[in-house]
Amino acid sequence: MRELKEIRNDLNQYDLQILELLMKRFSCIGEIIEYKKAFGLPILQPEQEDAQQETLIRAMGKHGCKEELLGIFRQIMEESKRVQSRNLFHYNIALIGFMGSGKSTVSKCLKDMLAMNEVDVDTRIVEDQKMPIKDIFAEYGEEYFRNCESSAIISLKDCRQTIISCGGGAVIREENVKNLKKNSRIVLLTASPETILERVKDSDERPILNGNMNVEYIKGLMERRAGLYKSAADIIIETDGKNIVDICEELIQSLMKLESAV
Numbered sequence: 001m002r003e004l005k006e007i008r009n010d011l012n013q014y015d016l017q018i019l020e021l022l023m024k025r026f027s028c029i030g031e032i033i034e035y036k037k038a039f040g041l042p043i044l045q046p047e048q049e050d051a052q053q054e055t056l057i058r059a060m061g062k063h064g065c066k067e068e069l070l071g072i073f074r075q076i077m078e079e080s081k082r083v084q085s086r087n088l089f090h091y092n093i094a095l096i097g098f099m100g101s102g103k104s105t106v107s108k109c110l111k112d113m114l115a116m117n118e119v120d121v122d123t124r125i126v127e128d129q130k131m132p133i134k135d136i137f138a139e140y141g142e143e144y145f146r147n148c149e150s151s152a153i154i155s156l157k158d159c160r161q162t163i164i165s166c167g168g169g170a171v172i173r174e175e176n177v178k179n180l181k182k183n184s185r186i187v188l189l190t191a192s193p194e195t196i197l198e199r200v201k202d203s204d205e206r207p208i209l210n211g212n213m214n215v216e217y218i219k220g221l222m223e224r225r226a227g228l229y230k231s232a233a234d235i236i237i238e239t240d241g242k243n244i245v246d247i248c249e250e251l252i253q254s255l256m257k258l259e260s261a262v
C-alpha cells in the first residue's frame with residue numbers, strides 16, 4: 001500500500017493540473033465570444049451545451065462516479081456562462097414595460113441563460129411587506145406602493161451582474177429611472193394591448209387592471225405611459241408572437257450592438 005503522504009501529493013498535483021486546464025478553458029470563453037461577435041452568431045447555443053454533455057457522458061463510460069462527475073461539469077458550464085456574461089455585460093439589465101409585457105418571465109429565462117443574478121422588484125416588495133401587491137394597494141393605497149417601489153429600486157444600487165425585472169409602473173417616477181440608469185442598461189419590452197389582455201386576463205394580481213380588464217383601458221393607459229417608457233429605454237424589444245427564448249436572444253444581440261456602437 002502507498003504512503004498517505006504520497007497519495008495526497010498525487011491529489012495536489014491533480015488539483016493543480018485541473019486548475020491549469022480550467023484557466024485555459026476560461027480563456028477559450030473570451031475567444032468564443034469574440035468569434036461569435038465577429039460573425040454575428042447567437043451567444044446562447046443550448047444545442048452546443050447538449051452536444052458537449054453527450055461527449056462527456058460517452059467518455060465516462062461505466063465509471064462509478066458518473067453522477068458526481070456530471071455534477072462537476074454542470075458547475076463548470078454554469079461558471080463558464082458567468083464568465084461569458086461578465087465579459088459581455090459590465091452592467092445590470094433592467095427590464096421595463098407595461099403589465100404583461102413579459103418582464104418577469106423574460107428575466108427568469110435570461111437569468112438561467114446567462115447565469116446572472118435576478119431581482120424581481122414586485123416580488124421584493126411583496127417579501128418586504130409580507131403581503132400581495134393587491135392587498136398593499138387595498139390597505140395602504142397606490143402612493144404607499146410607489147414609495148415601496150422607489151425604496152426597492154434604491155436598494156439595488158450595489159447589485160452587479162443582475163437582471164432587474166421592474167414593476168410596470170416603475171417609470172412613473174423619474175427618480176426610479178435615474179437610479180436604475182446608474183448601473184443598468186434599460187430594456188423596454190412592448191406588446192399590443194390585445195396581446196397584453198390575452199396574457200393577463202385570468203389574473204387578479206394587478207390591482208390597476210382589476211375592474212379594467214379590457215382592450216380600451218389597456219390601450220389608454222399604455223398610451224399615457226408610452227412617452228415615459230420610450231424615453232427611459234436604451235433598447236426596445238417587441239414581444240408580440242415571439243417565444244421567450246427568442247426574445248432573450250434578440251435582447252442580448254441588441255445590447256451587444258448598443259455596446260459596440262458606444
Ligand SMILES: Nc1ncnc2c1ncn2[C@@H]1O[C@H](COP(=O)(O)OP(=O)(O)OP(=O)(O)O)[C@@H](O)[C@H]1O
Pocket residue numbers: 097098099100101102103104105106122165166167168169199200206239242243244247
Ligand atoms: N412572449 C410571451 N409569449 C407568451 N406568453 C407570455 C410572453 N411573455 C409573457 N407571457 C405570459 O404573460 C403573463 C404575464 O407575464 P409577466 O408576469 O412576465 O409580465 P410582467 O411584464 O412581469 O408583468 P407585471 O408588470 O405585472 O409584473 C405570464 O403568464 C407569462 O407566462
Ligand SMILES: O=C(O)C1=C[C@@H](O)[C@@H](O)[C@H](O)C1
Pocket residue numbers: 098099122133166167168169170205206207208
Ligand atoms: O403597471 C403598474 O402600475 C403595476 C405593475 C405591476 O408590475 C405592479 O408593480 C403593480 O401591480 C403596478
Ligand SMILES: [Mg+2]
Pocket residue numbers: 103104105122165166167
Ligand atoms: Mg413582473
